[in-house]
Amino acid sequence: MARWAPGTRERLRAAAMELFEERGFTATTVPDIVERAGLTKRTFFRYFSDKREVFFGDDEIPAIATRMLAEAPLDVPPLDVVLVGLRTLAQQRFEPRRSAIRAARRVIDAEPALRERDLRKQADLREAVRAGFVLRGEDPLTAVVLAGVTVELFEAALGQWLADDSDTPLAEHLDAATQRIRSVVGDGGTETGVSRPRSAWPTRRSGRRAASP
Amino acid sequence: MARWAPGTRERLRAAAMELFEERGFTATTVPDIVERAGLTKRTFFRYFSDKREVFFGDDEIPAIATRMLAEAPLDVPPLDVVLVGLRTLAQQRFEPRRSAIRAARRVIDAEPALRERDLRKQADLREAVRAGFVLRGEDPLTAVVLAGVTVELFEAALGQWLADDSDTPLAEHLDAATQRIRSVVGDGGTETGVSRPRSAWPTRRSGRRAASP
Numbered sequence: 001m002a003r004w005a006p007g008t009r010e011r012l013r014a015a016a017m018e019l020f021e022e023r024g025f026t027a028t029t030v031p032d033i034v035e036r037a038g039l040t041k042r043t044f045f046r047y048f049s050d051k052r053e054v055f056f057g058d059d060e061i062p063a064i065a066t067r068m069l070a071e072a073p074l075d076v077p078p079l080d081v082v083l084v085g086l087r088t089l090a091q092q093r094f095e096p097r098r099s100a101i102r103a104a105r106r107v108i109d110a111e112p113a114l115r116e117r118d119l120r121k122q123a124d125l126r127e128a129v130r131a132g133f134v135l136r137g138e139d140p141l142t143a144v145v146l147a148g149v150t151v152e153l154f155e156a157a158l159g160q161w162l163a164d165d166s167d168t169p170l171a172e173h174l175d176a177a178t179q180r181i182r183s184v185v186g187d188g189g190t191e192t193g194v195s196r197p198r199s200a201w202p203t204r205r206s207g208r209r210a211a212s213p
Numbered sequence: 214m215a216r217w218a219p220g221t222r223e224r225l226r227a228a229a230m231e232l233f234e235e236r237g238f239t240a241t242t243v244p245d246i247v248e249r250a251g252l253t254k255r256t257f258f259r260y261f262s263d264k265r266e267v268f269f270g271d272d273e274i275p276a277i278a279t280r281m282l283a284e285a286p287l288d289v290p291p292l293d294v295v296l297v298g299l300r301t302l303a304q305q306r307f308e309p310r311r312s313a314i315r316a317a318r319r320v321i322d323a324e325p326a327l328r329e330r331d332l333r334k335q336a337d338l339r340e341a342v343r344a345g346f347v348l349r350g351e352d353p354l355t356a357v358v359l360a361g362v363t364v365e366l367f368e369a370a371l372g373q374w375l376a377d378d379s380d381t382p383l384a385e386h387l388d389a390a391t392q393r394i395r396s397v398v399g400d401g402g403t404e405t406g407v408s409r410p411r412s413a414w415p416t417r418r419s420g421r422r423a424a425s426p
Contacts, residue, residue, distance in 0.1 A: 144369045152361030184359055184362060186399060
């Protein structure tokens with residue numbers, strides 16, 4: 001019983017998650033949670049400021065991103081900084097907690113207030129990545145685009161990973177999402193010449209493309 | 214649908230926006246707004262369900278996206294569908310209202326509850342685009358990546374356009390953001406071999422992979 005630090009947090013989280021799944025988020029109270037966990041309200045509030053926080057214990061992620069961006073050598077290409085960072089996050093913070101994250105996601109998806117909070121978390125990460133790339137010397141547009149790509153890659157990979165019943169690691173879903181975003185933005189008709197939009201439909205004129213890899 | 218008295222809606226919106234800028238969002242009431250506009254509360258509630266809605270009158274955007282995705286011929290490459298759609302939205306719904314949108318953005322940025330609502334709007338658009346691409350026959354990962362790219366391109370372009378004091382149209386900012394996302398995702402060292410992360414920097418650690426399938 002001595003090791004109350006990580007164990008207690010996880011016990012509270014597990015009890016809360018069980019109840020959220022059984023009764024729904026709204027119907028579950030903090031007293032219910034501590035009763036199920038066999039702990040006191042005081043203990044609960046030492047770890048979480050309210051029951052929404054049970055889902056969002058990983059709010060350190062933007063701070064981690066800031067640190068990773070500051071520590072990566074300046075000659076590492078920006079997308080590698082992103083991919084190495086996401087892969088590290090995946091392995092250290094997500095991979096070991098897949099079933100807990102999956103349960104949390106079900107509750108979040110069913111509860112609009114939690115969905116908004118989840119979106120704010122994504123926005124906080126986006127902002128941390130943007131600011132980090134500005135500090136690395138990227139121009140404002142590049143920084144904002146990199147931040148957007150970071151969040152979308154991670155969310156896409158996370159969604160696939162949580163939906164996937166095989167044991168494919170999150171890092172592999174990240175690789176797949178990265179390949180997909182490359183082919184999607186490189187693949188406009190402009191690049192492949194598959195076909196041009198019909199003239200009846202408002203077409204996009206002029207084949208612009210960036211230097212290809 | 215857009216036939217009913219755009220004048221009244223705009224009058225209410227303009228009055229609200231003036232007050233939000235003068236007094237802040239929280240301190241402004243619906244009675245204040247209708248007084249400033251010289252209209253009645255009843256009229257206000259015919260157009261907006263509450264004062265937050267003043268900012269989010271363009272909630273039809275996800276429905277517009279759904280329609281555009283359904284109407285674009287199936288042989289149009291996905292990224293062209295996205296770019297034509299965003300360009301059309303930009304020209305029809307954003308370009309004519311730049312100063313109003315800029316004022317609204319200042320109020321939104323200062324008010325956390327409005328920022329969360331704005332994020333939810335983006336999420337609704339993302340979901341509409343994802344679902345639209347699934348209906349067009351894209352696989353789930355491609356659809357989600359396309360949806361993410363759509364939202365990030367539009368948000369990046371919008372941010373640049375609102376910050377830009379020249380008269381550069383939003384559509385040009387969209388082109389710039391598109392070029393940028395292409396160069397950013399195409400440029401990763403991993404594909405181009407430009408450079409590998411130094412070994413001193415936490416590279417993809419091999420040791421940690423979960424069992425692969």
